Amino acid sequence: MLVMGHLGLTPQSSNALGGFKAQGRTAETAMAVIEDARIIYESGAFSILIEAVPPEVTKIIRDELPIPIYSIGAGIHADGQLMIVSDLVGHFQAFTPKFVKRYGNVAGEISKSFESYIKDIKKGAFPGEKYTYHMIAGELPKLMDELKK
Numbered sequence: 001m002l003v004m005g006h007l008g009l010t011p012q013s014s015n016a017l018g019g020f021k022a023q024g025r026t027a028e029t030a031m032a033v034i035e036d037a038r039i040i041y042e043s044g045a046f047s048i049l050i051e052a053v054p055p056e057v058t059k060i061i062r063d064e065l066p067i068p069i070y071s072i073g074a075g076i077h078a079d080g081q082l083m084i085v086s087d088l089v090g091h092f093q094a095f096t097p098k099f100v101k102r103y104g105n106v107a108g109e110i111s112k113s114f115e116s117y118i119k120d121i122k123k124g125a126f127p128g129e130k131y132t133y134h135m136i137a138g139e140l141p142k143l144m145d146e147l148k149k
Contacts, residue, residue, distance in 0.1 A: 005043075007033060023052060030053075034064075052097065058077045073097060088102070091107050
């Protein structure tokens with residue numbers, strides 16, 4: 001089994017970390033991130049995803065460890081860059097991490113789509129014949145006969 005480590009801002013631990021905040025911004029907390037990276041590597045991870053950590057810290061980890069280091073908001077000094085698709089296309093409007101560059105506004109389009117859908121439902125315009133499957137001709141009487149048994 002292959003395991004990829006994840007450190008820095010981990011959304012599942014954000015409450016314990018004080019919210020969605022960058023990690024490793026002081027010498028003390030940076031050292032903790034570096035130590036965590038070492039432990040993850042020594043535990044056998046094949047790579048590490050570092051999230052919302054200063055690029056200086058990412059570079060130290062990348063230069064020290066012989067496994068691929070990936071960045072999600074952790075600067076350019078990584079072997080690869082990641083971004084969550086929902087962030088990239090602007091799916092969520094309420095919160096955007098500092099490291100996210102939106103390349104679209106899918107949330108706006110989704111909202112428009114839902115508004116149109118609701119309007120069609122209320123008007124009875126959807127679903128129409130075009131979007132409806134019917135039983136094969138002659139099968140409804142057979143079904144009705146079965147139901148009488």
